[in-house]
Amino acid sequence: MSCETSLNQLSVETRAKLRSAQLLTSLQQVVSELLQNSLDARASQVDIGVNCEEWSCWVRDNGAGISKAGLTMIGKGSEEGRYNTSKAYTPASLDSVSTFGFRGEALSSMAELCCLEISSRTSRSRESWSVILKGGKSLYSGPSIRWRRETAGTVVCVRDAFFSLPIRRQSHPSTAKTIDAIKQELETYALMFPDVSFTLQDDSKSRENTSSKGHVLRVPKTRSILAAFRHMYGRALTEHVEEIDTTSGDLKVAGFMSLVGARSKAHQYLYINKHPISFCDLHRLIDSKFCNSTFVKHAYDEGGETSLRSSVRRSPRKGEKKPIYVLNLVIPTQLIDNCLEPAKSAVQIEHKNVVTTFLSSVIDSFLIRHGFASGKRGAEEGYGSPPKKRKVSIVPNSATQNNVPQPPASRKAEAKEARAVFIQPGNISEEIPQTIWEDPATGEMFIVNARTGNSYAQNSRHKIDGTNAANMNRTSRIPRLLKKGQDPRQGVCSGPAHDKIPDWLQEALNANDAYAITEPKIPSLPLFTNQASDDQVYALIHSNNPSCCAHALGAPYLQSGPSSSDHARTRFHKGDLLKAQVINQVDRKFIACLVDLDHSLHRENGKPPEKCAAGGSTLILIDQHAADERVRVERFLTEICSGFLRHCEGTGGVEVSELSPAVPILLSRHEASRLATIEEVQLAFDRWGVRFEGLAKLTSLESECAGDEASGGYVQVLVRTIPAIVGDKLLMNDELRDLVKGYLGTLESEEASPPKVSQQKDVDNVKDDESQWLKALRWCPRELLDLINSKACRGAVMFNDPLSLEQCERLVRHLAATAFPFQCAHGRPSLVPLTHVSINSGRRTAPALDWARLN
Numbered sequence: 005m006s007c008e009t010s011l012n013q014l015s016v017e018t019r020a021k022l023r024s025a026q027l028l029t030s031l032q033q034v035v036s037e038l039l040q041n042s043l044d045a046r047a048s049q050v051d052i053g054v055n056c057e058e059w060s061c062w063v064r065d066n067g068a069g070i071s072k073a074g075l076t077m078i079g080k081g082s083e084e085g086r087y088n089t090s091k092a093y094t095p096a097s098l099d100s101v102s103t104f105g106f107r108g109e110a111l112s113s114m115a116e117l118c119c120l121e122i123s124s125r126t127s128r129s130r131e132s133w134s135v136i137l138k139g140g141k142s143l144y145s146g147p148s149i150r151w152r153r154e155t156a157g158t159v160v161c162v163r164d165a166f167f168s169l170p171i172r173r174q175s176h177p178s179t180a181k182t183i184d185a186i187k188q189e190l191e192t193y194a195l196m197f198p199d200v201s202f203t204l205q206d207d208s209k210s211r212e213n214t215s216s217k218g219h220v221l222r223v224p225k226t227r228s229i230l231a232a233f234r235h236m237y238g239r240a241l242t243e244h245v246e247e248i249d250t251t252s253g254d255l256k257v258a259g260f261m262s263l264v265g266a267r268s269k270a271h272q273y274l275y276i277n278k279h280p281i282s283f284c285d286l287h288r289l290i291d292s293k294f295c296n297s298t299f300v301k302h303a304y305d306e307g308g309e310t311s312l313r314s315s316v317r318r319s320p321r322k323g324e325k326k327p328i329y330v331l332n333l334v335i336p337t338q339l340i341d342n343c344l345e346p347a348k349s350a351v352q353i354e355h356k357n358v359v360t361t362f363l364s365s366v367i368d369s370f371l372i373r374h375g376f377a378s379g380k381r382g383a384e385e386g387y388g389s390p391p392k393k394r395k396v397s398i399v400p401n402s403a404t405q406n407n408v409p410q411p412p413a414s415r416k417a418e419a420k421e422a423r424a425v426f427i428q429p430g431n432i433s434e435e436i437p438q439t440i441w442e443d444p445a446t447g448e449m450f451i452v453n454a455r456t457g458n459s460y461a462q463n464s465r466h467k468i469d470g471t472n473a474a475n476m477n478r479t480s481r482i483p484r485l486l487k488k489g490q491d492p493r494q495g496v497c498s499g500p501a502h503d504k505i506p507d508w509l510q511e512a513l514n515a516n517d518a519y520a521i522t523e524p525k526i527p528s529l530p531l532f533t534n535q536a537s538d539d540q541v542y543a544l545i546h547s548n549n550p551s552c553c554a555h556a557l558g559a560p561y562l563q564s565g566p567s568s569s570d571h572a573r574t575r576f577h578k579g580d581l582l583k584a585q586v587i588n589q590v591d592r593k594f595i596a597c598l599v600d601l602d603h604s605l606h607r608e609n610g611k612p613p614e615k616c617a618a619g620g621s622t623l624i625l626i627d628q629h630a631a632d633e634r635v636r637v638e639r640f641l642t643e644i645c646s647g648f649l650r651h652c653e654g655t656g657g658v659e660v661s662e663l664s665p666a667v668p669i670l671l672s673r674h675e676a677s678r679l680a681t682i683e684e685v686q687l688a689f690d691r692w693g694v695r696f697e698g699l700a701k702l703t704s705l706e707s708e709c710a711g712d713e714a715s716g717g718y719v720q721v722l723v724r725t726i727p728a729i730v731g732d733k734l735l736m737n738d739e740l741r742d743l744v745k746g747y748l749g750t751l752e753s754e755e756a757s758p759p760k761v762s763q764q765k766d767v768d769n770v771k772d773d774e775s776q777w778l779k780a781l782r783w784c785p786r787e788l789l790d791l792i793n794s795k796a797c798r799g800a801v802m803f804n805d806p807l808s809l810e811q812c813e814r815l816v817r818h819l820a821a822t823a824f825p826f827q828c829a830h831g832r833p834s835l836v837p838l839t840h841v842s843i844n845s846g847r848r849t850a851p852a853l854d855w856a857r858l859n
Contacts, residue, residue: 238717
């Protein structure tokens with residue numbers, strides 16, 4: 005039995021809706037398409053209004069305008085009105101697109117999904133003409149009535165957006181998030197077009213109050229990209245910058261990089277031919293270069309200073325500074341393809357290796373000039389190094405023309421050139437203080453950067469960050485001189501004559517007590533094969549000669565070889581710790597225990613693993629500091645995370661400490677604006693017990709100082725409450741400011757949006773679940789988690805703290821009750837298995853071991 009199917013063409017309405025719904029995904033995308041059209045029309049002023057509650061927006065510009073005939077073509081409906089554009093490209097030149105718009109789909113898509121009104125006038129027209137469309141059908145065409153224009157330009161008004169897609173409306177971001185997203189979109193284009201003035205207003209607030217409450221953003225015409233950045237964000241992040249203008253053949257990069265480090269990547273802008281591009285390999289290349297320099301340590305802070313050494317101990321990840329840059333990469337249009345997706349933010353590049361080599365050389369040169377990277381190391385690394393955190397700098401170099409290799413003839417030559425290109429430094433905008441130092445041993449002269457401490461040989465072509473070949477050759481000999489097992493205070497070790505310790509070094513070692521061996525070696529149990537019979541071992545263990553015990557504890561009791569190593573890989577369960585037999589404290593650092601593995605917890609396919617030897621125990625050592633640290637950190641996290649979950653459920657919250665008076669902290673204008681205007685951001689802080697006061701005043705204050713480019717861009721914010729669990733640590737140094745700034749940066753990233761209350765109410769209704777607090781860890785601010793880890797570490801049992809047997813047993817019980825008993829708060833292991841202790845030995849059972857004799 006055969007079944008024939010026929011192919012039917014989709015209706016015009018269906019085709020139009022499918023295309024439009026893919027092109028326009030949100031109100032932000034609608035505004036973005038209209039903004040790009042205004043820039044293509046060479047407008048010098050663009051005004052935008054948004055009303056998220058009514059699903060409407062409008063964009064007004066003073067560009068070239070649309071003629072009456074053009075408006076008539078757009079008003080023909082779903083099918084005929086599509087693909088009409090003033091920027092049409094021929095098939096041969098479609099791979100050489102130089103404008104934002106080129107498809108002719110944006111306006112027709114808006115007409116399909118919204119009520120669209122266009123009012124425009126050209127410089128040759130005596131009056132403005134208007135067209136109104138909805139659902140792909142023309143409702144009006146004639147002289148403008150509502151948006152009449154007196155000069156050339158266009159007004160596009162969108163109302164009742166996505167009226168035919170109710171599900172899309174429901175999934176749309178909140179009003180505050182939508183306004184903020186449109187603001188960030190506008191700022192992105194304002195940086196690349198400093199000769200255009202922009203305004204953004206919230207119409208819903210403007211109607212409530214005729215004052216400037218509806219104002220969101222005003223960016224006047226400025227003289228440069230840097231001036232536009234400073235106007236929008238103040239000088240806080242760009243007090244020390246370098247303007248970049250470098251050319252090589254057909255490639256060019258222009259913009260600036262800042263010496264000031266930021267808390268997040270929110271101020272990293274990369275463009276290709278003034279088109280903002282989504283995150284791609286070029287961003288990763290820049291990240292890699294900065295991460296492999298010393299930017300994270302030596303970048304300026306917002307106060308304009310850099311600290312080489314912190315006065316307090318900090319987490320390795322704490323305070324990591326990320327680069328701030330705005331770079332426009334100019335590439336011939338025939339070498340790029342941005343027709344991959346409707347937003348035009350994804351770009352494919354021909355001869356990509358040449359582009360990455362050029363951009364890499366610009367970044368390398370920048371870092372080398374300021375002593376943040378080694379010239380030699382930069383030449384050898386190339387693209388694709390593992391990311392770390394590093395440093396940025398600045399130097400005006402607009403007149404410098406540098407040569408970069410053209411597209412290579414072969415892959416081999418291409419790779420070679422990519423690793424060897426460096427741009428020589430131009431005129432440095434500010435003198436970096438330097439010191440000349442002479443090596444007394446070799447007489448070689450070194451130049452030391454007084455700010456970063458990095459040094460390089462005076463006759464070296466490249467600066468390096470702290471070491472060079474001479475330094476490494478000279479210092480690397482010291483470990484070879486100190487042979488293994490040799491006490492440096494006892495004299496010169498044996499070896500070749502040229503490896504003898506110099507007299508001055510020997511005297512220094514003898515005079516410094518820090519090199520003395522102050523502690524006796526910890527007794528150990530050597531794990532070797534059988535060397536004694538059962539009777540010999542029994543006699544030695546129970547003899548009165550303790551010195552023989554360690555040597556005699558051989559194979560029958562402390563198994564070695566493959567079986568021991570296999571057992572060291574045996575999986576432990578925290579239930580095993582509940583049954584552990586605590587022996588005693590060892591060396592006032594560890595707790596020795598015997599653990600009988602519960603095979604029911606380790607079954608595979610219904611059978612216990614073969615490596616778990618029956619009839620025996622495993623001897624383990626527990627790090628007393630790591631164990632107590634784990635117990636403490638989980639107690640603190642349980643308290644604060646449970647409060648977070650209660651807040652999400654509406655049944656309570658985190659226990660807080662009231663600050664009277666409120667504690668002021670300084671934020672950048674951009675950070676303060678997000679905190680004051682976005683309700684979700686305030687709610688995210690509130691969930692963790694951080695609350696502010698006077699945020700309503702920040703909006704008006706921000707608008708007053710926004711027009712002053714010379715302002716520092718700082719705003720004072722008052723913190724009223726903080727979580728009580730770390731209240732004492734938050735009030736030390738700048739910990740509170742670091743927490744607020746760091747969490748703001750996290751919330752601004754796409755992957756760290758705060759949770760919705762609805763997601764938490766239906767999580768799990770099991771109230772007696774001891775690990776329920778773990779559900780909140782994914783949203784815990786990194787800075788807050790670091791403070792909790794630090795508090796747990798500082799108050800935990802330390803090495804050399806004596807513990808009684810009862811205290812050891814209690815600590816092991818508490819450790820077994822934790823969620824992650826096998827690692828400390830910082831991820832290090834809290835216990836290590838030593839060996840398997842066999843109970844059965846040959847044909848008879850050996851008596852219990854006298855572990856006390858191992859003391």
